[in-house]
Amino acid sequence: MSHHHGTTTLARSRCLTLLRHCTKTTQLKPIHALLVTQGLHENLYVITKLITSLTSVSTNLHYSSLLFNQLQNSNLFIYNTLIKAHSKSPHPQTSFHYFNLLLKEETITPNCQTFNFVLVACAKTSSLLSGMQIQNWVFKNGMFSSDSYVQTGVIRLYVEARLWDDARKVFDEIAYVDVVKWNVLMSGLIRCRLGAQALSVFKEMLVFGVEPDEFCLTTALTACAQSGSLWEGKWIHEYVKKRENYLELDVFIGTALVDMYAKCGCLDLAVEVFEGMSKRNVFSWAAMIGGFAVHGHARKAIHCLGRMQTDGIRPDGVVLLGVLTACTHAGLVEEGLLLLNNMEGQYRIVPKHEHYGCVVDSLCRVGKFDEALKLIRRMPMKPLASVWGALLNSCRIHNNVELAELAVKELLELEDCDVDEEDAALVQLSNIYFGAQKSEDGHRVRRMIGDRGLRKAPGCSMIEVDGRTTEFVSGDVSHPIHFQIHALLKLLFPGDPDTL
Template identity: 65%
Template sequence: MAAHLRAWKRCMSLAQRCTTMHQLKPIHAIFLTHGLHHNNYALSKLLAFCALSDSGSLSYASLIFTHIQTPNSFIYNTLIRAYSRSSQPQLALHYFHLMLKDYGSNLLAPDNHTFHFVLSACANAKWVLAGKQTHNWVLKNGLVLFDGHVQTALIRVYVECKVLDDACKVFDEIPCLDAIQWNVLMNGYVKCNMGSEALRVFRDMLMSGVEPDEFCVTTVLSACAQTGAVLQGKWIHEYVKKRNGMESDVFVATALVDMYTKCGCIDMAEEVFERMPKRNVFSWAAMIGGLAVHGYARMAIHCLDRMQVDDGIRPDGVVLLGVLVACTHAGLQEEGQLLLDDMENGYGIRPKHEHYSCVVDLLCRAGRLDEALQLIRRMPMKPLASVWGALLSGCRVHNNVDLAELAVEELLMLENDGVEEDGAYVQLSNIYLGARRGEDACRIRRIIGDRGLKKTPGCSMIEVDGKVNEFVSGDVSHLHRAQICAILELLSLELV
């Protein structure tokens, strides 16, 4: 008995000190030699390391599982949890189904942890049907009434699957909502480009007496940026100032910078940025991106140097894309091409498709269409719609029919949902008209009509007196449409 106890203590001590798979495998062998491979508690220690540690191996965890004769709830939950956040979330459902089979034979019941992890897998994989089936299990077990983690996971499933009506139903049935649940719903509306609804949810949250945390504030500022609701963004900024310590949160401050730049208040964005006690790569990306879209290309390039000198932060691909956008908007051709060529050697970042697309756009705007085509041909990846679309737009501006036909041909060869197809035909028709080739333009228009293609209508938003107004091309439902049209006619007379 004493020898067995010493062996047990030694094995547990080894398992506890294990930090790599190189160490774990011989420890597993020691477990086998001492007969601990039949002990669920002992094996759970090894399995938990393999499944949950950054140094572990999920495949080895699954191998350990196959040799366990009667797995318990902890073992099942460990594997389901690990696979729910992995690149193979389907295996989380596999182990859940195995657990249900064992449930039928030996009363091994899924618990609140199980359902939380299974729902997380459904959310991460965007499986709405599996999510609804798990939702039914949750209802049968009554967990939706009292477990906050399961409630939040249910909302998140429907949010990630963009089934917001069902997300709202779950949300409305929760008797005592917390800040996390409010944030998940708000974030769902933002992801679906429904920023106005996210702002409504935020107002309801404040009225309910729940105090928003840093995550909620960051989300609602994203909604303000999305809708251009600068007055509401400023109110939230004042609210942040009154909350002790929140203004110094790097993510809240970065969201403020992003909001102000997207709402056209570049001076306010700079003020917030310069007052930040700590900045990260996202902060610099937001500031550089804001300067880029406002036409301050030289300042954006200066920020690229500043972030390395002042904060010791190495730029990532998003930051460099922001600088390329700045060069594109300002027509800085040499600077843009030089940065693209120097990305890998100077910053250790291999250019991605979006970086090439940006420089193609830069060359097209400058009328250097042949150079743009040469760059496209040199791209190490397959050119997508954004690249050929940039070339097509350049052809329209500079009346290059031959290259326009090539760009449209390439666009139509891409597998897409038809959005690029209708836009490409409309652009080509306009290019033919600009080149006085009316017959070709009519031929393209007939193709558009025969295929039933419709160009996606344009949409714009503006905030007036704290209320966001949305305008969609062709929509005549706005209450003040007559007055708006009258003002536009007056403005058009001034522009002539």
């Protein structure tokens, strides 16, 4: 008995050691086989370690699920491991399956970690009702006031559902709000294109005396880039420099600064930050190339593509899209076509819809409609509204009525085309008809637009002066110095009715 016990203990120790050093699923399967041959496949502690290792090295959770289904008994750690792994997977709704099984257990009770992981799944799947039920449960059992992870999970749930009032209400009920919760609130606002509001939350956090970490600073810089708030972006840059623990520019903060300066119109400062970074990743290069693209410096964007490969960093699809965009803006049609055709062979990246769309746009801008149409026809995927929209926009510039009619016909037949895209296409087509002196067709399309009840969204622009951002909306007369602005415009552009 003692010899058998010693052999089993040795086998168990050996298997656990092997599990700790596993990095691939293919390595785990032989260890599982060893567990079976040694009679350890029913040892709950060892199987727990095996399932934990499986969920940490692989996104394919099928094997872990099969192991779980064979267990006679389970424990809370295994349930939490599987709920967590599935909440982070491409199929987070599977977390609910294991959560429901856990609730049916007579001897196991969910804890704070369980609810935190399930709340993540609720947020990812927009399961607001389930999330609210869990919120009520944790409130009644006192978990909300005592566990920071659960608090963050509830805030994230409402943020993902874009219920800002509810998110803020929960946020304000927390006695101590750490930097993570502030960041969750800011990140959610940014995802909804509410950069100015996110920046207000950042300022509020500073007023409360909470010191931002590198993630929070990166989020704040992203908010500045989105809202065009250059003054605040420069202030954050100075804040980063003056921090006591500042040694060298963090790669994430550095990348966010490059992106912010480029999007706020200060390309020279973006280049200065980029060149001063001691370490760069693929996102840093993408930000710099994107900056060059927006400002029309296609040759510099192409040069960056070569530099990053010299530095040993392989470009991804985002980087190549940035270079293609730069080529489009600068009219480098042949360079863009060459890059598109060589993406798979040279960079091992299969071109996606947006890569094809960019080159189609490039060809259309210079009036090469036949080549653009040929490229659209040979796309390996179905062209979306963005491609037909690019073609239609160029038809307006070059007054190509026949091709415009084709583009609108194809766009209206798309299953996933939304109403706004359809309405915009019809407005473009009517303008093309009027421009080509085809008034009867133009009025026909306008009547069609009227029947659809179209209301064109007003255009808007934004300007920052002395750190203060002002937004101008077309047709809005509520600005406090509205009359002075119009008087000045009349002086600058006398006799031009478009300035009114």
